[in-house]
Amino acid sequence: MNRSAVSTALVLAVFSLAPVGGHVIADEQPLYGYSAESSRAERQWEEKLRAIPSPENLRSYMEHLSARPHHVGSDYDKKNAEWIASKFKEFGLDTHIEEFEVLFPTPKERAVELVDGGPKFVAKLQEPALNVDPTSNQQSEQLPTYNAYSIDGDVTAPLVYVNYGVPEDYEQLERLGISVKGKIVIARYYHSWRGIKPKVAAEHGAVGCIIYSDPHEDGFVRGDTFPAGPFRPPDGVQRGSVADMPTYPGDPLTPGVGATKDAKRLKIEEAATITKIPVLPISYGDAQPLLAALTGPVAPEGWRGGLGITYHVGPGPAKVHLKVKSNWTMATIYDVIGKIQGSAFPGEWVIRGNHHDGWVNGAEDPLSGMTAVMEEARALGELVKSGWKPKRTIIYCAWDGEEPGLLGSTEWAETHYDELRAHAVAYINSDGNGRGYLQAIGSHTLEKFSNDVARDVTDPETKLSVWKRVQLHEIADAKTAERREEIRKRADLRIPALGSGSDYTAFLQHDGVASLNIGFGGEDEGGIYHSVYDDFYWFTHFSDRDFLYGRALAQTGGTAVMRLADADLLPFEFGDFADTVETYVKELKKLAQDSRDEIRERNREIEEGVFQATNDPRRPLVPPAHEAEPPFLNFAPLDNAAEALTRSAKEYRKAFDAANAGGGLASSGSLAQVNALLISSERHLTNAEGLPNRPWFKHQLYAPGYYTGYAVKTVPAVREAIEQKHWQQADEAIVVVAHVLQDEAEVIASAAQKLSAAK
Numbered sequence: 001m002n003r004s005a006v007s008t009a010l011v012l013a014v015f016s017l018a019p020v021g022g023h024v025i026a027d028e029q030p031l032y033g034y035s036a037e038s039s040r041a042e043r044q045w046e047e048k049l050r051a052i053p054s055p056e057n058l059r060s061y062m063e064h065l066s067a068r069p070h071h072v073g074s075d076y077d078k079k080n081a082e083w084i085a086s087k088f089k090e091f092g093l094d095t096h097i098e099e100f101e102v103l104f105p106t107p108k109e110r111a112v113e114l115v116d117g118g119p120k121f122v123a124k125l126q127e128p129a130l131n132v133d134p135t136s137n138q139q140s141e142q143l144p145t146y147n148a149y150s151i152d153g154d155v156t157a158p159l160v161y162v163n164y165g166v167p168e169d170y171e172q173l174e175r176l177g178i179s180v181k182g183k184i185v186i187a188r189y190y191h192s193w194r195g196i197k198p199k200v201a202a203e204h205g206a207v208g209c210i211i212y213s214d215p216h217e218d219g220f221v222r223g224d225t226f227p228a229g230p231f232r233p234p235d236g237v238q239r240g241s242v243a244d245m246p247t248y249p250g251d252p253l254t255p256g257v258g259a260t261k262d263a264k265r266l267k268i269e270e271a272a273t274i275t276k277i278p279v280l281p282i283s284y285g286d287a288q289p290l291l292a293a294l295t296g297p298v299a300p301e302g303w304r305g306g307l308g309i310t311y312h313v314g315p316g317p318a319k320v321h322l323k324v325k326s327n328w329t330m331a332t333i334y335d336v337i338g339k340i341q342g343s344a345f346p347g348e349w350v351i352r353g354n355h356h357d358g359w360v361n362g363a364e365d366p367l368s369g370m371t372a373v374m375e376e377a378r379a380l381g382e383l384v385k386s387g388w389k390p391k392r393t394i395i396y397c398a399w400d401g402e403e404p405g406l407l408g409s410t411e412w413a414e415t416h417y418d419e420l421r422a423h424a425v426a427y428i429n430s431d432g433n434g435r436g437y438l439q440a441i442g443s444h445t446l447e448k449f450s451n452d453v454a455r456d457v458t459d460p461e462t463k464l465s466v467w468k469r470v471q472l473h474e475i476a477d478a479k480t481a482e483r484r485e486e487i488r489k490r491a492d493l494r495i496p497a498l499g500s501g502s503d504y505t506a507f508l509q510h511d512g513v514a515s516l517n518i519g520f521g522g523e524d525e526g527g528i529y530h531s532v533y534d535d536f537y538w539f540t541h542f543s544d545r546d547f548l549y550g551r552a553l554a555q556t557g558g559t560a561v562m563r564l565a566d567a568d569l570l571p572f573e574f575g576d577f578a579d580t581v582e583t584y585v586k587e588l589k590k591l592a593q594d595s596r597d598e599i600r601e602r603n604r605e606i607e608e609g610v611f612q613a614t615n616d617p618r619r620p621l622v623p624p625a626h627e628a629e630p631p632f633l634n635f636a637p638l639d640n641a642a643e644a645l646t647r648s649a650k651e652y653r654k655a656f657d658a659a660n661a662g663g664g665l666a667s668s669g670s671l672a673q674v675n676a677l678l679i680s681s682e683r684h685l686t687n688a689e690g691l692p693n694r695p696w697f698k699h700q701l702y703a704p705g706y707y708t709g710y711a712v713k714t715v716p717a718v719r720e721a722i723e724q725k726h727w728q729q730a731d732e733a734i735v736v737v738a739h740v741l742q743d744e745a746e747v748i749a750s751a752a753q754k755l756s757a758a759k
């Protein structure tokens, strides 16, 4: 018990009958990290905040920002940044625009033609304007369909269909006896981030890569196509970056440093993230004649898409000409940065962001999230005008250049690396938003925090808390009784880890800033992603039409930002975190064991003659090669580290409960040293060397998979070494990661000691 606990207990008695938002607060637990007194005040401010965001505003922001194409380098991109900045200023934020100079190729020549092996065919590479859709005809301002950061190339070669174009697909091709060496591959979108497809194709010797949208994934197989329904029409194309972002995101010419005007730059030829082979995206209208002209083996069952043809793998006789030539120019990007100065701890920053650039009109991606973030900024500004003083500094960011490669956020996080390492409490990101369930993903030290926020926001459709709705949805989806039991009993819902795909990447994985990504979704699907049809017309017909989930996102994000900004003790919690690390260690052991079992079994089958006996001479398969059995790995250092984490998480919880006993925590002033340690806790999960072969990625628990791109690989140095069968590297990585986790356990333990001592 401490000095202020006595006084807050008195305050609680005085206020215990005061109704707050219809509840009597006497029974309420103080918010995690708050004294009873400050919790009461915080709840009142948060209720006020959640009453402010308005669907009409969200609609009008979106209508304005999506009126014209607003990709990097366009006139309207700059105008949007200036408009958002003027709005931030109007809301009362101290706002400026920060500019960077980035490499941004745009197409000069594009061609895909069937030159042999079928009827001559020239791909349209064009999305037609539709009468009902008023912005679809802005062709003079639309970026043509292309994949940014494809190298220039002009190749003619036989075509091979490679399914999703991920490493497992090439293992299948090997069994079929098919090589892509010297060929052009055609891969369908999905099942990996798109940049993985040309990377893996080039590693296997292909000379070109075409990526198309199969109707099976987001076209007529899923539902009615636009404009009758939300799905991808025959000529709809998914634009997108193919830079090798799992190596490093951001401007390809300035890895690790901000792309300021006078930054030292690589030559274009030296940039490791530009593709090795030319790449173009096409529609299924354009893909069908190419795929129909393939013969060779019938595609394995899981490879068959939704076009009305028999899918063959090739190679040939279809022979394709692929040409890509870009203008390799520099573009200026405009990050909008708006601040509300903290009253007590101005040197502790809570950062919130969303990108503002789109591939074309970009209503869903990114404006459905961006408009909510703007409305949050307005709501916080209103609270400040009515007397609210956040303890910590709040920074709202509207990033530019997310689409080509997380450019705006990465360059900002690199430029301000030292400041962010010193000051950043957390980064909360959003991107697209829609109707449905709250998805919170991110740092497990914030798992409890994100659950707590979700308990205080009301779902627009069911009027349940968004937390309750997610919990019930997870029960409905759970595959096993064991999992359902966990969802029902565990205090907090588990949150997944972050891979990549949006602007949290540099904050979390380069700077070591605890991060969350939040957004609603799951009820409205569609097939307009990165096409000219992702616009105001589509969004207001097929997605969050009345902007109620935009409002819910503003309420969720605003609550999260306020609660971090005002907490006496920052609401990091390590029990959930340690529990998650334990599950990762279990997974890694199982992965190693499964790999060993699989190789041993296959070797046995090779010796038994299984592959010869089951080979159909008319559809021959190449038997797999004998592989050396993997050695046993030494997981002891990781086991010890995970246990140390669990131990210090318990110590911290004990210290927290003791400090909290009898009515509340000490005032935040005396908790300053504890907060400093809490802020540093995510930093300690990074190391200076970064991951093997990709030193830009410094976080030792979370990274985008080198061969998945969006999807996370947790404990990446160990997991990817096992997956890639680099056994010695795996053993070495175990020691490195264990060291990082031991270090983290010490930080948590000293936070526990400081908290016990805080008076």
Ligand SMILES: [Zn+2]
Residues within 6 Å of the ligand: 355, 365, 366, 402, 431, 432, 502
């Ligand atoms: Zn986006």
